[in-house]
Amino acid sequence: MGTETDIPLISVIVPVYGVERYLDRCVESVVNQTYRHLEIILVDDGSPDACPAMCDAWAQRDTRIRVAHKANGGLSSARNAGLDVATGELVGFVDSDDWIDSTMYETMAAWMRRHEDADVVMCGTMREYEDGRHEPFDAHYPERSFTSQQAVHDFLYHRNRMASASWNKLYDARFFRGNDAVRFPEGLNNEDYYMLAQVYPRMRGLYFNPASLYHYSLRPGSITTAKFNEHSLDRAKIADACCSLLQETGYQDDHALAYFAMQGRYDVLHDLVRMRVDRSVIRDCRKDLARAARPVYANPALGCGRKAKIFTMAHMPRLYVALSERGK
Numbered sequence: 001m002g003t004e005t006d007i008p009l010i011s012v013i014v015p016v017y018g019v020e021r022y023l024d025r026c027v028e029s030v031v032n033q034t035y036r037h038l039e040i041i042l043v044d045d046g047s048p049d050a051c052p053a054m055c056d057a058w059a060q061r062d063t064r065i066r067v068a069h070k071a072n073g074g075l076s077s078a079r080n081a082g083l084d085v086a087t088g089e090l091v092g093f094v095d096s097d098d099w100i101d102s103t104m105y106e107t108m109a110a111w112m113r114r115h116e117d118a119d120v121v122m123c124g125t126m127r128e129y130e131d132g133r134h135e136p137f138d139a140h141y142p143e144r145s146f147t148s149q150q151a152v153h154d155f156l157y158h159r160n161r162m163a164s165a166s167w168n169k170l171y172d173a174r175f176f177r178g179n180d181a182v183r184f185p186e187g188l189n190n191e192d193y194y195m196l197a198q199v200y201p202r203m204r205g206l207y208f209n210p211a212s213l214y215h216y217s218l219r220p221g222s223i224t225t226a227k228f229n230e231h232s233l234d235r236a237k238i239a240d241a242c243c244s245l246l247q248e249t250g251y252q253d254d255h256a257l258a259y260f261a262m263q264g265r266y267d268v269l270h271d272l273v274r275m276r277v278d279r280s281v282i283r284d285c286r287k288d289l290a291r292a293a294r295p296v297y298a299n300p301a302l303g304c305g306r307k308a309k310i311f312t313m314a315h316m317p318r319l320y321v322a323l324s325e326r327g328k
Contacts, residue, residue: 010038010105011088011173014096015078016055017045022097022217027058029099029215031065035106040065041082046072051096076184076191079166083176083183091176093167097217098128104213108170111207115145118207119172120199122161126212136212138164146206152246155193155200156256158263161208162200166192168214175199185241189234197242201249228277232268236288239264258295259302265289266313273321282317290314 012030016023030040042055042065052069059065068081079093090109094100101107104123111121125137138161146154146162154162166184175182175198182198184191200206243257251257269285293314297307312320 007035007037008089008109009087010035010090010092010109010170011041011082011086012038012092012094012105013041013043013079013082013086014094015043015045015075015082016051016096017047017072017075017078018049018051019047019096020050020054023051023054026094026096026099027065029102030094031058031062032102033100033105034103035109038064038105039086039088041086042067043078043082044069045074045078045081046070074186076186076188079191080183080186083181086173086176089173091171091173092169094214095167095216098167099215099217101213101215105170107211107213111209112170115205115207117205118145119174119203120169120206122164122169122206122208123214124210124212125165125168125214125216128215128217130218134215136210137216139210139212141208141210143209144207146208148200148203148205151200151203151206152251153253153256155196156246156253156260158260162206163193163196165216166195167216171199172203175202185238188238188241189231190238193238193242194245197245201246201251228272228275228281232272232275232277233285235267235271236261236264254295255299255301258292259299262289262292262296262310265292266310269313269317270321273317286314286317289317 014026014030027042030038040062042058044052044055044067055067059067066085068085070078070081083091090112092105108121108123112118115121124139126134127137128134141161151162154160182195185194239261243261246257265285265288269282269289272282272285293310296302296310309320
């Protein structure tokens with residue numbers, strides 16, 4: 001693989017909060033990478049448990065590990081703190097309750113070398129359940145390369161895994177440097193979409209390989225399994241922020257933008273119906289989706305079946321979710 005002087009340094013940013021049960025597994029998977037030229041940044045986001053001491057202990061064991069302790073500010077704040085001190089030529093993210101295959105960064109760095117037009121590479125994801133079950137999430141998608149324009153288009157239509165997470169990718173660090181450095185939006189969940197809405201228009205291209213190298217842990221109490229709270233509407237807020245951001249950069253496909261804004265509200269309403277929240281909340285969100293869906297019905301790129309599903313969700317959400325659950 002060469003010496004450390006002729007291969008790029010990868011900065012791996014790991015935000016840490018309330019994960020003492022999982023932290024060692026995560027950090028061990030990063031430390032044991034076959035790609036050795038790493039800068040591992042553990043960001044203690046004011047964790048109230050044993051995580052701060054565990055981070056410091058890891059730094060004593062491996063000189064590649066740096067620890068940043070900060071007041072609690074949320075996932076975006078922690079990732080941004082890591083980006084502020086990262087010095088690598090490439091950047092990756094790993095959530096502290098997940099873990100990665102031992103060859104992940106060696107494999108992804110090789111992909112980036114082979115695909116010279118790609119300044120982002122993306123691997124597949126393995127879903128890991130608490131009971132030991134696991135399943136590949138995107139193994140059925142074909143290996144392929146995306147131009148910047150293709151990635152933005154598929155991101156807005158939630159196609160081909162372009163609307164996904166930050167952690168199954170390796171990035172050229174230039175996105176996160178300079179006067180217009182990419183950062184995560186603080187105070188909102190679903191923050192990965194906003195970051196990707198900044199990266200995709202700026203990149204030369206993206207290479208995707210479905211190999212399941214990232215292990216995503218589905219656990220009780222994680223953001224994706226949380227009950228109704230102040231962040232339950234964040235998907236719609238982030239969708240609007242992404243659309244505004246792309247419009248400011250000159251993106252002009254109104255059909256695609258309208259679809260993305262609608263999908264954010266669709267996802268919110270779907271989650272709230274499954275949570276069985278108060279009827280007044282469902283009513284307000286249903287009306288919001290119905291309003292956002294109006295321009296989508298005029299989109300010639302969408303089939304009648306998809307439009308019918310959107311209409312049913314916007315007007316009979318409980319029935320639609322019940323039928324969807326029954327069909328699984």
